Amino acid sequence: xxxxxxxxxxxxxxxxxxxxxxxxxxxxxxxxxxxxxxxxxxxxxxxxxxxxxxxxxxxxxxxxxxxxxxxxxxxxxxxxxxxxxxxxxxxxxxxxxxxxxxxxxxxxxxxxxxxxxxxxxxxxxxxxxxxxxxxxxxxxxxxxxxxxxxxxxxxxxxxxxxxxxxxxxxxxxxxxxxxxxxxxxxxxxxxxxxxxxxxxxxxxxxxxxxxxxxxxxxxxxxxxxxxxxxxxxxxxxxxxxxxxxxxxxxxxxxxxxxxxxxxxxxxxxxxxxxxxxxxxxxxxxxxxxx
Numbered sequence: 001x002x003x004x005x006x007x008x009x010x011x012x013x014x015x016x017x018x019x020x021x022x023x024x025x026x027x028x029x030x031x032x033x034x035x036x037x038x039x040x041x042x043x044x045x046x047x048x049x050x051x052x053x054x055x056x057x058x059x060x061x062x063x064x065x066x067x068x069x070x071x072x073x074x075x076x077x078x079x080x081x082x083x084x085x086x087x088x089x090x091x092x093x094x095x096x097x098x099x100x101x102x103x104x105x106x107x108x109x110x111x112x113x114x115x116x117x118x119x120x121x122x123x124x125x126x127x128x129x130x131x132x133x134x135x136x137x138x139x140x141x142x143x144x145x146x147x148x149x150x151x152x153x154x155x156x157x158x159x160x161x162x163x164x165x166x167x168x169x170x171x172x173x174x175x176x177x178x179x180x181x182x183x184x185x186x187x188x189x190x191x192x193x194x195x196x197x198x199x200x201x202x203x204x205x206x207x208x209x210x211x212x213x214x215x216x217x218x219x220x221x222x223x224x225x226x227x228x229x230x231x232x233x234x235x236x237x238x239x240x241x242x243x244x245x246x247x248x249x250x251x252x253x254x255x256x257x258x259x260x261x262x263x264x265x266x267x268x269x270x271x272x273x274x275x276x277x278x279x280x281x282x283x284x285x286x287x288x289x290x
Contacts, residue, residue, distance in 0.1 A: 015039055015053075015120040022113040024157050029120060032060075039121060041088050043113070046282075048156070049088025051121050056093035062251045063187055063227035066214040067091055067152065069245045070185055070231045071098070073238035074149065078102040082148050082177065084136030084165065085155025088117055089126065096126050106131040107139030108155070109162070137164045143177045151178060153186040161188055161279035166200050169273045171207040171232070181235040184208065188279060191225035196279050198268035200230065201261065206270040208232035212239055213256045213264070214246055220254055220264075225282050 020027045025044035032038040038052040038060070050060040059065045068091070071079075078101035083092055086108035095102050104126075108114050111133045117123045123131070132139060136155050151174045155162040164170055166188070174184050184204070190197040197213075204211045212231045219226035231237055239257045246253040256264060271277045 020112070020116050022116065023110040024113075027113055027116060029116070039088070041113075041117070041121075046156075049090050049117075051088040051090055051093065053122060056090075056097040059090065059094060061090075061227075062216065062249070062253070063229055064090055065249065066229040066246065066253060067154070067185055067187065068094055069214070069242055070183065070212075070229070070237075071095060071150070072245075073241050074183060075181070079104075079149045080147060080179075081105075081150040081152065082140065082143065083107065084139065084151070084153045085162065086114060086117070086131055088121060089123060089129065089131070091152060091154070092129050093126055096129060100127070102128060104129045105139075107134045107136050109133065109135045109157075135164075136162060137170060137173075140170070140173050140177055145176055146179050146182075148177050149179055149182050151182070151184050153184070160281060163278075164273070164276065166196075166203060166279065167271050167273050167276060168203050168206050171204055175207050175234070178234075181233070183231055183233045183235075183237070186230045186232075188228050188230065189226065189282060190219070190228060191280055191283070192222045194220075194222050194228075194264075195268075196277065197228050198265055199271050199277055201265045202268045203270040204230060204232040205265065209234060210237050211257070211261060212237050212242060213261060214242065214253050215256075216251060216253050220256070225280075 017029050017031055028042045030040045035052055037054040041049045052058040059068050078099050081095060081104045083106040086106040092104045114131055153165055188200055210233045213228060215228040218224045243255040246255045
């Protein structure tokens, strides 16, 4: 049987739970017992993506719902979107379903993981989505000026933000690629005191006049380790709608902007390529699988 025929047979058989070697560790594919065709991808025990093949608009992870809220607040119509970090491509699937006609390009450095998602989770079935095996810095650098409505940064290697994605130089390159009204979205993680988040805020503020942060109250107050979503733009961001959505979520979050965001940042300084800052490692089991 040819390789191509084997791939088609696997796709017809549906996803297969199991463990698979990938570039940055060992991936595990698990079925969600509560939803008939939903799957969790973890790498070395750290949850990476949740994909519902029957309903791509279902966003299981709270932080991905926050990313989706920002996407929903962008001007109506198809989007030209770049994604730094792919894994299961949950957000690209959401955008393809909610905004038909969107053109999307994903940069991901883990070729075996992307191959796994292609073979097991029907990545080829997502309309107008391309995936390039390339690091985020190199991928963004290759794009033309003012060509993207949205750039999403959600790339982790062994539970920490991939290198070079939290500096002023990278943020400036993202702004170059964005259209005048475009938005940068980023998912980061941090713990007590939010030392990394504060410096990342300072980094974005060095490049973008408008910045918004979304996080659960416990994470925002530094009581526990978790995800924070940041949106940045040269244009106004829909803070009122984001505040409403965050407050009414199944797991309520806060939307921080303006003077409150400047107070949260405090005296934190931007991060530059000459002195990069690594994101913190999570405590054991904090970002684990269900």
